Amino acid sequence: MPRELELETGLKDKSMEREKFEKFVEEALSKIPKKFKKLLQNLAVIVEEKPPREIYKSTGSSVFSTILGLYHGVPFKHRGPFYGNLPPDVIVIYQEPIENICHSEEEIRRKVREVVFHEIGHYFGLSEKELNKIEKF
Secondary structure, rough: OOEEOOOOOOOOOOOOOHHHHHHHHHHHHHHHHHHHOOOOOOEEEEEEEOOOOOHHHHHHHOOOOOEEEEEEEOHHOOOOOOOOOOOOOEEEHHHHHHHHHOOOHHHHHHHHHHHHHHHHHHOOOOOHHHHHHHOOO
């Protein structure tokens, strides 16, 4: 499920170095509570510049929305005793859309953490509706 927001404007022409952005992702992953972190298996988290056009189509997202992250895989709650010998699930965090809606480096850090946690929620099998409800608190 994609993490998407309506298109907004943010930092323009102030692209952050990929390495620094990836550190924000690593930092967010390090903040996952241990009881959940120990359940993360066969999962790759990567950063890409922006979602390819096919992602909008495959997720049913409007081209006027902004996709910030995406989870691909078999949710943890659907893995049974025969789960295995599969390529890793993947969480992709999209740098450019996050930068475009943020106005400062600290805002980027917070948004990265929010998106990482949201996509981890999908890893555990939570729906978009369930995550939106949780995120309102």
